[in-house]
Amino acid sequence: MTESKKPEMPPFMKSISEALPSSFDVLHVPLTLDDAHVHLLYMKTVVDGLTLQQSIIKPFYELDDERKFGAYIQGLPNRLDPPQPDELLIMLTSGFVLVYADSTYSILEIRKLGNTLQGPTISETTIHGPQLSLSEDLETNVSIVRQHYHQPNLYVETHQLNDKSNMSIALLYDEKEVNVDVLRRVKEKLDGLDEPLIQSAGELAVRLTSRRFTLFPTSILTERPDRIVYNLTGGKIILLVDNSPYAIVLPVIFFDFMVSMEENYHTYVISLYNTLLGWFGLLNCLLLPSLYVAFTAYSPEVLSSELTLTMAGSRIGVPYPSFIEVIIMLFFVELLTEASVRLPRSINAAATTVGGLILGTAATEASLASNVLIMIIAIVAISTFVIPMNELGFAVRIVRLLIILFTTLFGLIGLISGLLLLIVHLTNMDSFGEPYLRIGWRGKRSEKMVNSE
Amino acid sequence: MSRFLYFLIFTNMMAIITTPIPRILLVQSADGAIGSMIIGTLAGVLFTYITVKFFAQFPGMDLIDLLQTYTSSWVRIPITIYFTIFWFIAGLITLVMTVFLLITFLTPEMSIYIITLSILITVFFGVLLKSKSVLFTLEIVFILMIPVGLLMFFKLYSAPEVEWDQARLAIMHINQVPKYGSIVATIFVFLGCSNLIIFNRYFKEKQKVSLLSLGAITLFGVVMLVTSYFIPIGLSGFDRIGQLIFPWTSSADAVRMKFGLIERVVFIFMFIFVTIAFVSIIIHWHISYKLILSIFRLKALQVKQQNFTPFLVVTVFLLIGLWITALLTQYELYQYTRYYYYTIPLFIAVFFLTMMAIKRGASK
Incomplete structure (x- = not known):
């Protein structure tokens, strides 16, 4: 023509x-x-x-x-x-x-659909649960959720972000369970967004929180369809963003971060054991380095005398105070962790093993760090990965440094003080109007709305 | 009754270890302490009953609201100031005692200012919390302490070091005439429910005081009193117990955990009681801070939408705390605390009169 x-x-x-x-x-x-x-x-x-x-x-x-x-x-x-x-x-x-x-x-x-392929789960793997995560296409994701949750009261509302990306987002909730106040607040936040460009679910989640400098996340990012459905039944709101394989779950309480979906697929005792392991990992990760500082530098008399002597013996030849020792070694382990995330899959195992082993052995042989500390740091590094949600792991890694600082300044009482300060900070926070840290007793109907997780 | 009310009452009971109350009781152990404890317990439970009953009539309202609604300002302002001071001193005693305890047992070489500061930093943020968050903090800490507390009670009551004959010896002195100082000190143990004057705002459902809940309160109070009175006697002996400055902590240091990572169990106990003391200071000062803010708010500190009066008030609290801690000696603390406890009947009288005034205002 x-x-x-x-x-x-x-x-x-x-x-x-x-x-x-x-x-x-x-x-x-x-x-x-x-x-x-x-x-x-x-x-x-x-x-x-x-x-x-x-x-x-x-x-x-x-x-x-x-x-x-x-x-x-x-x-x-x-x-x-x-x-x-x-x-x-x-x-x-x-x-x-x-x-x-x-x-x-x-x-x-007649839209050409984006990446509708469901990849395997990466950041929240389970053994028994569904193995596929969300795709990168909004409609496919909504349909995945619908296929997991056959309920007529599942509402899907679509919004369009008014930034440069003009991305569509979907707001999913179970109309019977949802907390209306929270829903209203989330919609207000979405309408009031004033950002030039939002590209992914993670970015949107950050922009939705009102405070600028926050450490702890006030929403969960998840890639698992089963976690989404689990949260929907608990009355939470799910935000799906186009072109992002992650969903935002709102509002959350602190305990939601300590739930691994695996726990739902086991018998009671096994899942209880797993939960306890998770909490033990969290405490290890937060407290062990500070306890080492407190016990070596301030109050060795608290421990039994054999243990104190072992620790003191291990520190023979270390030329600086224990808090410097701890901070140096923690810093190296953080580097190793970060490197293992960035490196390609094929070589990261080798790199971290070699890095960790050689660094640990060499540091003790050069008496720059005690053997006990190397053990503690290794335990801490492993414990970080026991925490089910990745986001909490990051926050804990930073809080740990603050608690070490408190302990360095004030000794064992500083450790208690720092820990309480953490609790005070967490109880003071809220996630879309819901208190962030509080104990939701399952039996009480009045408290069941947000805390069924 | 709401579980938070139990937490408030129980925390006040557990915090007595970090006040001079055990010493006040033990000094008079041959001089009517047991009789005083019995009378004090009865009076304390009665006080709890009346207070909870009273606040149950006004669900969701705290004392500030009640005073503003039902009384005139010449009643309101003096009462608020009196209560502010009363609660502030209650927190102050716990603070000073905790610092003395820490400097004696945990970190004797550290400066007293640094120890006080390490407590006050957290207290600063704790006091400034929303009242609701204070309750949540209280609950979390309380629940975290339960396993450690159970270990503590198990260790204390199963320790072979405790000579129960000495405790029986102490019981022999039950026939002595009760003394005023010990009675009022015991009543203080049961004053936890008076924290309702602020926290009643969050108890929106009507509280029911059943016989069971009163029984639980009595039982917990008695267990705490027995632990703080008979355990030191059992460990250190009846005759010289009055001469110890920290009778409870010094005596509990006799208990060992042979196979534990921490051999001297007293450190585990101190961990509990210091943590509870933290929360107790936060609660007392939070109430004091809320009360004082209800009658005074500086316009000069208004910057845009933020008023900085709360920060000023809490900073003043902290400075007074720091100053008093450095100023007092162990002996003075003991003496002044006794005088403070002597005024408890006055406090209860004012408390009941306020209640009556509010009820009269409400019925009009």
Whole structure:
């Protein structure tokens, strides 16, 4: 078809087309058969070409009549009336097709779906639970949740972020269980977002918290469909973000971070044991380095005399006070942990093992650190990974440094003081109006709303 | 009754180890202490009953609201100031005693200012919390302490070092005339429920005082009194117990855990009691701070939407605490604390009169 034969574009479509940038993927396709004329305007890269061919172009040539084709378009389930031009432009960039047929405009959603593949779970692996995580496509994710949770009271509301990405997000909740106050607060926050660019669920979660300098996360990021459903039944709100394989769970309490989904798939005693292990890991991770500082530098008399002598003997030759020792070794282990995350899968095991082993042995042989401390640091490093949620692990790693600081300054009483300060800080926090740290007793109906996890 | 009310009452009972109360009782062990404890317990339980009953009539309202609604300001302001001082001193005694305990047993070479500061940093943030968060903190700490507490009671009551004959010897002195000082000190153990004057705001459902809950309170109080009175006597002997400055802690140091990581169990005990003392100071000063803020708020400290009066008040609390801790000697602390406990009947009288005034205002 040559340029001269191309039929004239209808005026509204022309104005829209002029507003679009002249990039290679903006297509205006006129379809002509005898005296039937239909115009399509879309962006090639976001529209699914095959579906377009099947559902628009092929029927046009088969029906052979503009009126009939117009009626056919009117009857399509993915058809919408065209909105205001501004909104229409955004819709075109996200995979809608503007159709002019039988002198009416329609807009059809023929979106090329993003990454609909469900990858294996990475950050929250379990042995017995579902092995697949969310995909990177919003609709697929909503459908995954729906397939896990067959309830008519599961509400899905879609929003569009008003930043540069114009990303769609979906708000999922069980209408019977949800806390209405929290829902209102979350919607207010979403409407009040004032960020130039939000690209992922993690970023959105950070932007949703009101305080700027926070250490502990006030929402959970999860990739597991079973955790999403588990939280939905507990009356929580799930935010799904397009192009992100993570969902945001709101509001959370501190104890939610200590739940591994694995615990639901075992017998009571086994899961209790696992829970206790998790808590023990958390305490280890928080307290062991500070206890070492307190016991070697301030109050060796607290421990039994044999243990004190062992520790003192192990520290023979170490040329600096124990808190410097602890901070140096902790810093190295943090580096190792960080390196093992960044390195490619194939070599990270080797790198960390070699790094850890050699560093530990060499440090004790050079008497720059005591053997006892190397053991403590190793235990702490392992304990960090026992904490079920990754985000809490990060927060704990930082809090640990603060508690070491308190202990260095004030000794054993500083350790108690620092720990209490942590508790005070956590009870003072709230997640979308719900107290962050408090004990929810399962039996009481009045407290069940947010705490069923 | 709400579980938080139990926590408030029990915390006050457990915090007596870090006040001079055990010493006050033990000094008079041959002089009517047991009789005083019995009378004090009865009076304390009665006080608890009346107070909880009274506040149950006004669910969701604290004393500040009640005074503002039902009394005139010339009643309100003196009462608020009196209660502010009363609660502040209660926290102060715990603070000073805890610091003395720590400097004697845990870190004798550290400066007293540093030890006090290490406590006050956390107390500063604790006092500034929302009242609700104070309750949550209290609950978490209390629950964390339960396993350690059970270990403590088990160790203390099963220790072969405790000579129960000495305790029986002490019981022989039950026929002595009770003394005023010991009675009021015992009543203080049961004053925990008066913390309702602020925390009643969060008890929105009507509290029911059943016989069972009163029984639980009595039982816990008696166990704490027995632990703080008879255990030192059993460990250190009846005759010279009055001469110890820290009778409870010094005596408990006799108990050993042969196979434990921590051999001297007294450190585990101190861990519990110091933590409880922290929370107790936070609760007392929080109430004091709330009361004082209800009658005074400086306009000069208003910066944009934030008023800095709370920070000023708590800073003043901390400075007084630091100053008094450095100023007092062990002997003075003991003496002044006794005088403080002597005023408890006055406090109870004012408390009941306030209640009556509020009830009269409410019935109008």
